[in-house]
Amino acid sequence: MAWTMKNSAGAPAQEQRAEPYLTDEMKKEFEANLLPRYPTRRAATLPVLHALEDKYGWLPYQALEETAQFLGLTASEVGDTASFYEMFHLQPKGQYLIQVCQSISCELTGHEGIIGAIEKKLGIGLGETTKDGKFTLTHAECLGSCGSGPCCLINDKLYENLTTANIDQILDALP
C-alpha cells in the first residue's frame, strides 16, 4: 500500500504496441459477467486490473489506458488506483514472485532465516529479480497465516511452516 514510492509503483514504461492488452474477448466477458454486478463501471477497476495482471504478469501503462477507456475513466484515475495496491505491478517482475511475510508472528518464528536462505540460493537480495527473469524476491506484510509461520506466497500459492531446508525443496520443485 503506497503513499511512498516503491518499485512496483515506479514510473511506468510507456512503450505502445499495436495489439491491445485488453482484448475484445476479455471485454466481452467483462461486459457479460462483471459489469452487471456493480452500479458503476468504475467499480470493475480492481477485477479488470487483476485479470490483466494475471494474464501479463504486470500492468503496462498501455493496459491502464485501455482499462480507462473501457470503463469510461481517465488514465490517471486508473493509474491512481493501480499505484495504491501492492498486488498491482507497474513494472515487469519475475515469473515467480516470492513474498516472504515479515510481520510480527513470522518475525517471532524466524522469517529472517528464510529470507537469508532464499537470498543465498537465488543470489539476489530483497526487491531483486534473478537474471533469467525466473524469480523476484520481496517481503510482504501479514499474509493471514500467522499460526503457521514463517510463511510465504509464491504467486498465488501459500507455503507455510517454512524452514531453511524445506524452502530449498520448494524452490527446486517449481517448474
Next chain:
Amino acid sequence: MALSEPVLTKRIPTPPFGDPRNRHLVGYDEYVNTGGYAGLKKALAMDPKAVVGVVKASELRGRGGAGFPAGLKWGFLPPEDGRQRFLTVNADESEPGTFKDRLLIDFDPHLVCEGIAICMHACRLDTAYVYIRGEYHAQARTLQKAIDEAYAQKVFGEGSILGQINGRWPQCYVHRGAGAYICGEETGLLESLEGKRGWPRIKPPFPAVAGAFGRPTIINNVETLAMCGPILDRGADWFKSLGKGRPAGAPPTVPASFGPKLFGVSGHVNRPGVYEENLGVKISTLINDYCGGMRGGKKFKAAVPGGISMGVVGPDEIDAELDFDIGKKHNCLGLGTAGVIVMDEDTDMVAVARNIARFFSHESCGQCTPCREGSAWIYKILCRIEAGQGTTRDLDLLLELAGSMGAMPGTTICGLADGTNWAVRTILNKFWGEFEKRVTAERYVSLNVVGVR
C-alpha cells in the same frame, strides 16, 4: 467455564473437540445434513424486523475488531425506498496475528453464506459483496464455489428463497482486494470496492446511511455474520448463556461479552492455531490447555491480545481474560480480532515495537499527517534505538509522537493511527526498563525553558 460444544467450528475439527487432521471442505449437502441453513429457514419464516430483533437481543458484538453490537448497527438503516441497498462482508483480514476468518472460509464457507443471507433478509439488502483480501487466492476460489452452490440451491439469485428484495433478486459476489491493510477499515473498503484507492472516508455519514455507491450499506466481519445462523437457529437466550455476561447487578447499558469466539494464537507456543472458546477465556488457558504450553518450556513475557493494534499485556498479565472489557482492565486498546500473539522471555521488545511500527508506517494510507509522518518517524526512531544509537530523549519523543495520533485524540480520519498509538505506547510503558537499557542518557533540555530567566 469452557465451551461445552463447538459452534463456529462444529464442522471444522478443532481441539479439544476434534482432530485438525480430519478437516475438509464442507459442501452444501454436508452442511445441510449437519443442521446448516436451519437458522436461515427460521429467519425466513419471520418478519425481517423480528430477525433484527433476535440479533439485537443476542447482543452479538462485531468480531472484526471494534466490537460494535451487530443488531444495533442493523437498526441504523433508514427505511427502504425501493432502490438498491448493500451488504459488504469484511473478509480483508490483514492485521498481523489475525487468521480466523480464513478458517471459516477454508472449511465451512456455507456458514458464511448462511449469515449473509440472514443479514440480507433481515436488513432488506439486495446485493452483497464479499470483500476478500487479494492474497487469499485459495480462499476466494473456495468461497466462490460455495456461493455458486448457494445460487444453484436458490439461496441467492433468481427464484431465491429470500424472495425479491427492493424489487431485485438477491445477489452475492466475491470482490477481491489487491494488497492494502487499510481496505479492512470499513470506509476504506467501500472506496476500494468503488474502484478507487482505499482512502478511509470522514464520518459521518456512516455507511448505514450513505455507504457503497452512496447507498445504505451494512458492513460486517465474516465471523460476525457466521454467528448469525446459530443464533437464529438456537435463539438469543442460548447465545447469551455462553461467554461472559455483565457483572451481577449491572444495568443492561453495561456492554457484555456473550457467545463463543475464535481465537487465533500465534508466536511462541507449541501448537499455534485457531481455537474456539467462550469470550472471557484467560490467555494462560489458551496457552496451556489449547496450545500445549510455551515453546521450549520458556517463560511467558508478553502477548498481544487481539491483533497488533491493540497493544500488549505484560509478564504479570498472563491471566488476563479475553473479553470486550480487556482494554479497561489491562491498559490496552481492546480485544480487537482476538488474534493472540504470544512472546516468550527471549523476545526483544524493542524489535517487536520496531516491527509493529514498520507495519503501520507501511500501511498508513497517507491522508492524515500525524499518521503518515508520525508512524514513519516512530519507525525510524525505533530502528535507531535498536541499533544502539538512541538517547533517553528518543523515548520521550516516541511517547509524545504516539500519544498525539489517532481518531481518539481526534487528529486522524480512521483508527489505524490509534493502533500505532496503542501498540507503541503500551510496549514502551510496560517494558520501559528494557528500552532504557538500550539508549544512552542524554539530558533533556526543554526549549520552553531556554532563555526565560
